[in-house]
Amino acid sequence: MKQAAAPGQIPLMQETTIKRKRPNVLGRIKKDKWLYLLLTPGLLYFIIFKYVPMWGVMLAFKNYQPFLGFWKSDWVGLEHFRVFFTNPEFYMLLRNTLILSLYNLVFFFPAPIILALLLNELRLAFFKRIVQTLIYIPHFISLVIVASLTYVFLTTEGGLINELLLKYTGTKIDFLANPDWFRPMIIMQTIWKETGFGTIIFLAALAGVDVEQYEAAITDGANRWRQLWHITLPSIRSTIIILLILRMGDVLDNGFEQIFLMLNPLNRETAEVFDTYVYMMGITQGAFSYSTAVGLFKAVVGVILVLGANWLAKRFGQSGIY
Amino acid sequence: MTKQYRSISGTAFDITNVIVLSVISVLAVLPFIYIIAGSFASDAELTKRAVFLIPETFTTAAYQFIFSTDTILQSIKVSLYVTVLGTLVNLFFTVTMAYALSKRNLMGRNLVLNLIVFSMLFGGGLIPTYLVVRDLHLLDTFWALMLPGAISAFNLIIVKNFFQELPAELEEAAKIDGCTELGLLWKIVLPLSMPVLATFTLFYAVGHWNNFYSALLYINDPQKWPLQVMLRQIVLLSQTAAGDINSMDPNFVAPPDQSIKMAVIVIGTIPILLVYPFLQKHFAKGVLIGSVKG
Numbered sequence: 001m002k003q004a005a006a007p008g009q010i011p012l013m014q015e016t017t018i019k020r021k022r023p024n025v026l027g028r029i030k031k032d033k034w035l036y037l038l039l040t041p042g043l044l045y046f047i048i049f050k051y052v053p054m055w056g057v058m059l060a061f062k063n064y065q066p067f068l069g070f071w072k073s074d075w076v077g078l079e080h081f082r083v084f085f086t087n088p089e090f091y092m093l094l095r096n097t098l099i100l101s102l103y104n105l106v107f108f109f110p111a112p113i114i115l116a117l118l119l120n121e122l123r124l125a126f127f128k129r130i131v132q133t134l135i136y137i138p139h140f141i142s143l144v145i146v147a148s149l150t151y152v153f154l155t156t157e158g159g160l161i162n163e164l165l166l167k168y169t170g171t172k173i174d175f176l177a178n179p180d181w182f183r184p185m186i187i188m189q190t191i192w193k194e195t196g197f198g199t200i201i202f203l204a205a206l207a208g209v210d211v212e213q214y215e216a217a218i219t220d221g222a223n224r225w226r227q228l229w230h231i232t233l234p235s236i237r238s239t240i241i242i243l244l245i246l247r248m249g250d251v252l253d254n255g256f257e258q259i260f261l262m263l264n265p266l267n268r269e270t271a272e273v274f275d276t277y278v279y280m281m282g283i284t285q286g287a288f289s290y291s292t293a294v295g296l297f298k299a300v301v302g303v304i305l306v307l308g309a310n311w312l313a314k315r316f317g318q319s320g321i322y
Numbered sequence: 323m324t325k326q327y328r329s330i331s332g333t334a335f336d337i338t339n340v341i342v343l344s345v346i347s348v349l350a351v352l353p354f355i356y357i358i359a360g361s362f363a364s365d366a367e368l369t370k371r372a373v374f375l376i377p378e379t380f381t382t383a384a385y386q387f388i389f390s391t392d393t394i395l396q397s398i399k400v401s402l403y404v405t406v407l408g409t410l411v412n413l414f415f416t417v418t419m420a421y422a423l424s425k426r427n428l429m430g431r432n433l434v435l436n437l438i439v440f441s442m443l444f445g446g447g448l449i450p451t452y453l454v455v456r457d458l459h460l461l462d463t464f465w466a467l468m469l470p471g472a473i474s475a476f477n478l479i480i481v482k483n484f485f486q487e488l489p490a491e492l493e494e495a496a497k498i499d500g501c502t503e504l505g506l507l508w509k510i511v512l513p514l515s516m517p518v519l520a521t522f523t524l525f526y527a528v529g530h531w532n533n534f535y536s537a538l539l540y541i542n543d544p545q546k547w548p549l550q551v552m553l554r555q556i557v558l559l560s561q562t563a564a565g566d567i568n569s570m571d572p573n574f575v576a577p578p579d580q581s582i583k584m585a586v587i588v589i590g591t592i593p594i595l596l597v598y599p600f601l602q603k604h605f606a607k608g609v610l611i612g613s614v615k616g
Binding site for chain 1: 332335339342344346347348349354356414418420421422428448449451452470472502504507531533534550553557558580583584586595598602
């Protein structure tokens with residue numbers, strides 16, 4: 001603040017009223033010129049790769065023609081949305097997306113909590129470390145490798161699982177091309193990949209519990225189940241609620257890569273979700289405007305869900321995220 | 323303390339717990355062990371018996387085949403190149419911006435921070451981003467794999483918070499000695515931040531090695547495919563509904579032997595397993611846990 005009245009700046013300040021408490025803009029920029037130089041690459045990144053595309057969602061209200069370009073293409077208002085909502089595929093996408101999210105919530109969400117509780121009950125420190133080392137690994141493996149492993153294990157042409165099925169039941173199941181197996185397959189992948197890593201956040205919360213609470217409970221004659229119910233679980237309640245909020249905001253987000261890799265023409269009826277549909281319509285078929293409209297619909301609903309869930313959490317006395 | 327109160331049922335629980343956790347741990351790594359074993363087995367053995375953990379006849383034929391073909395080797399080179407250069411790009415963009423934003427009295431700071439947080443909540447989506455990359459003529463260049471994800475907003479905020487907590491006295495002393503902000507960042511802040519930066523280097527690098535999405539969208543030239551795209555081509559596309567997608571695909575790869583598929587999977591996994599001990603050291607320390615909670 002002190003340097004604001006450096007001699008070089010005085011002529012620039014003549015037009016504005018000089019207030020001692022608010023040094024002028026140019027003076028401050030000049031003072032922090034190196035900081036602004038450092039800020040520039042990152043700022044350009046956010047403008048070019050985040051904000052220009054945000055503004056590019058205007059495409060959803062235009063009829064983009066490659067030879068006319070963004071500016072000269074005609075405005076069509078809500079036409080693309082009308083087409084999308086009246087398309088029978090819309091209900092298929094909504095159903096697939098929501099069912100997959102529901103499965104995820106029911107079958108995957110509790111898994112890291114249970115695993116963290118089991119780990120928390122372990123008394124052998126070295127064994128606990130070994131378990132933790134092993135179960136975090138799958139998180140760092142790419143989804144392409146996860147999909148590849150799934151294929152190698154489940155293929156009917158010599159895959160491990162099908163060879164075992166053949167040996168013990170005499171029949172093979174074409175998991176990879178069967179719409180009924182798509183959702184269980186995706187959920188199993190997620191459970192394998194993310195359960196271990198998902199325990200970290202709960203273990204951190206559990207590590208913060210005061211040991212004296214347990215000692216007091218033991219003196220009062222509480223057994224381990226009672227301790228779990230009255231001390232351990234309440235200590236991770238707020239973490240569980242925050243993660244639930246994040247999940248609710250992501251209900252329409254099934255993770256493009258994972259679905260895309262496991263999707264094929266034979267299981268499309270249960271596998272195709274909003275994200276993969278945007279890719280197919282936009283990149284593969286070149287319907288830029290229409291697929292932008294689909295993406296915009298998804299993004300807007302996503303924002304509403306996140307903010308709504310956040311508001312709900314605050315009403316229930318939790319701190320919320322935003 | 324608790325020992326005195328441990329009942330028989332408590333001990334039974336402990337034993338069951340150890341067994342359950344052992345099984346879960348083994349399940350986490352068993353697929354890799356099987357795949358590694360399979361990659362060293364002959365194809366005859368793989369068709370004869372599917373279940374084994376040690377191959378009967380040990381052979382490196384699959385790896386010899388991979389390293390004799392140009393396509394897979396080329397994609398490994400691309401992945402290594404993009405991982406190294408891309409991580410440097412990430413670090414440059416993240417550190418410079420985080421440092422500028424760590425100065426509380428920088429004019430416009432709150433506006434920029436709000437822009438960043440909003441971009442975490444809402445995005446233009448796949449197609450508008452694709453059009454930006456296309457209009458910048460980045461399609462089929464390696465920049466398309468590095469620039470659109472140059473900053474993770476989440477990482478940026480963590481690094482910014484870390485810089486903010488460095489002792490201000492050090493910086494003031496350096497400034498009195500005539501150090502500019504650039505010199506300060508290079509000579510004082512960066513050396514003090516090495517552990518944090520090492521963590522983000524590893525996370526960004528793993529992200530690049532595993533990246534499939536950007537290459538799928540922006541790279542059409544098979545010569546420029548990273549390993550993850552090649553892996554999908556070899557393992558996934560060579561067996562789904564043969565004749566349906568593949569025969570139309572100009573980049574069609576004939577279905578390779580099971581052991582070759584396994585060997586490619588192993589090659590895609592090994593770099594991750596190599597850096598994993600370092601990764602684990604960092605996230606176990608809580609650098610990231612604290613930030614997730616707060």
